Amino acid sequence: MNLTAPESLVFWMTLFFLIFFFLLAKYAWKPILKAVKERERSIEAAVDEAERVKQEMAKLKSDNEKLLQEARAQRDQILKEARELKEQMLQEARAEAEKQRAEELAKTKQILESERQAALKDIHQHVAKLTVEMAEKVLRNQLADKDKQEELIRKNLSELKLN
Amino acid sequence: MRKALLRAAFRIFVGLLLLSGPGIRAQESHAEQTGTGEAAAHKQHGQEIDAGEIVAHHTSDSHDYVVEIPFLLHKTIHLPVILWTDKGLSIFSSARFKGDNEGKVVVTDDKGNRFVRIHEVIYYADKVKPGEEVSALDFDKRPLDFSFTRNALAILFVFSLLLIVMYYTVRAYRNPKKLPKGIAGFIEPIVLFIRDDVAIPNIGKDKYERFMPYLLTVFFFILFSNLIGLIPFAPFGHNLTGNILITFVLAIFTFILTTINGNKHYWKEIFAPDIPKALWPIMIPIEILSMFTKPFALMVRLFANILAGHTIMISLVALIFIMGTVYVSPVSGLFVIFMSLIEIMVAFIQAYIFTVLSALFIGLAMHEPEEHHAHETAH
Structure with missing residues (x-):
């Protein structure tokens, strides 16, 4: 190392360093750092935005899920109600039918009863008429003979115990 | 790792130097020697050369700038010498030293100052005796040098x-x-x-x-x-x-x-x-x-x-x-x-x-x- 006049190089180095330091700082480092920072900021903003959208999407999705679940529950509910209603209606119909049948039966029975009563009445009357006719015929037959008349009267009279 | 490599390279280098023995002998013929070690070596082909001198020359500052592209161009640009002398500012081309670095060429400026150049340092010609050992730190023997160097x-x-x-x-x-x-x-x-x-x-x-x-x-x-x-x-x-x-x-x-x-x-x-x-x-x-x-x-x-x-x-x-x-x-x-x-x-x-x-x-x-x-x- 051959140290030549030290003041020369120190002088020029200091001078050039200071001049170019200010030039570079103003026209190179500041714009570069600013641009880099700006870009970083915009990237950061974009990432934040993406994150926000992602969260919103997730929220929407969960909302959809919830809605779907609600719809499904509602459908189940409706189906269940319908089934119950059907059951109920069937039951009601059956009960109604039962009741009607019972009523019908009761009416029929009543009609039958009244018919039977009527028939019985008829028969009674008929039998009574027949009996009277028969009795008339028998009596007429027996009363045709005078002796027999008298015997009958006697017999009846003897039977009658006059107190 | 770098250190180890450097050390290995250095060892090989030193070993080879020692083998060459008397080959490393200073040859004080660098007055006209310019340029990189390679170029200098070219000129000195077949002679004994001083590696230390070449290294020192290449690594130190100089008033002359050698523009060299191997086989194409070899040109020396003489840069301005700017001195602050006892009598004020003095500016002249380093070409006036004619490549001398041994204190043999005396340059006189317009104010009457007389300068010599020894190993790239400029001294007052009157204050340096011929053959005297001087260094750049002898500020009383030389003007302040603000030369626009290489x-x-x-x-x-x-x-x-x-x-x-x-x-x-x-x-x-x-x-x-x-x-x-x-x-x-x-x-x-x-x-x-x-x-x-x-x-x-x-x-x-x-x-x-x-x-x-x-x-x-x-x-x-x-x-x-x-x-x-x-x-x-x-x-x-x-x-x-x-x-x-x-x-x-x-x-x-x-x-x-x-x-x-x-x-x-x-x-x-x-x-x-x-x-x-x-x-x-x-x-x-x-x-x-x-x-x-x-x-x-x-x-x-x-x-x-x-x-x-x-x-x-x-x-x-x-x-x-x-x-x-x-x-x-x-x-x-x-x-x-x-x-x-x-x-x-x-x-x-x-x-x-x-x-x-x-x-x-x-x-x-x-x-x-x-x-x-x-x-x-x-x-």
Whole structure:
């Protein structure tokens, strides 16, 4: 190392360093750092935005899920109600039918009863008429003979115990 | 690993030197010798040459700038000599020394001053006796020299190149939302690296921005200088960061920044450290010394690393001529290629180390000790 006049190089180095330091700082480092920072900021903003959208999407999705679940529950509910209603209606119909049948039966029975009563009445009357006719015929037959008349009267009279 | 490689290369080199024995003998015929070691060696083919002289010549500053492209161009540009003499400013072309470096040519300027040049230093011809040993530090024997030397030109060249590169980089940012293309794609990751891995961790997120321009300027100046120094022909091939005066100026800037930004805590640690008062007579001088050793280490580390690289490369080439046989040239060539690759790595590493240590020193000077207060309240 051959140290030549030290003041020369120190002088020029200091001078050039200071001049170019200010030039570079103003026209190179500041714009570069600013641009880099700006870009970083915009990237950061974009990432934040993406994150926000992602969260919103997730929220929407969960909302959809919830809605779907609600719809499904509602459908189940409706189906269940319908089934119950059907059951109920069937039951009601059956009960109604039962009741009607019972009523019908009761009416029929009543009609039958009244018919039977009527028939019985008829028969009674008929039998009574027949009996009277028969009795008339028998009596007429027996009363045709005078002796027999008298015997009958006697017999009846003897039977009658006059107190 | 780098050290080990360097050491291995150096050992081989020294071993070969020792083998060559009497081959290394100074030959004082460098008066007309100019240019790189290679060119000098060409001229001296078949003669004994002094590798040390070639290394010294290449790595030191000079008034003459040799523009050399092998086989194409060999031209010496004589740079202006600017002197502050007893009689005032004196400016003339270094061509007037006619390449003399032995004090044989006397130049008289218009004010009547008479100068001689010995080993690139200009002395008053009347104050130096012929054959006397003089050094650049004999300020009474020489005028103050502000010559625009080879290295001064190189500084201008490196900074201009840096400015041009940065001009094209900034142009790429017209649309700030687009990713940088071209040269900016190379510069931006480095800028971001300096910001995110050098400035912010060492100085702190709230204060780093003020120091970014300085750190970036220093980093890119050192990187460009290192890389340009590895290209062995004009207009490149300067040994800037391997010159202790350049690293001295850089270290001084770091020292100034550290000192003016030092906070109360920084000065308290130096002049009133938290140790028993009995130890103050020992500690305070050490602390004051450490203020200066930090930038001193910065200065020497960069200078020594780059100078060592240049020295080894020139020596490897000189080896061919020291051994005096052409059969060494493949060995030298391979070693030079190998070393060049290592030196590219060193160029980046040293630029990084200087920057990161500058940031660290500035950060330490501005450091506010939070855990210290917690410690005190706990008592």
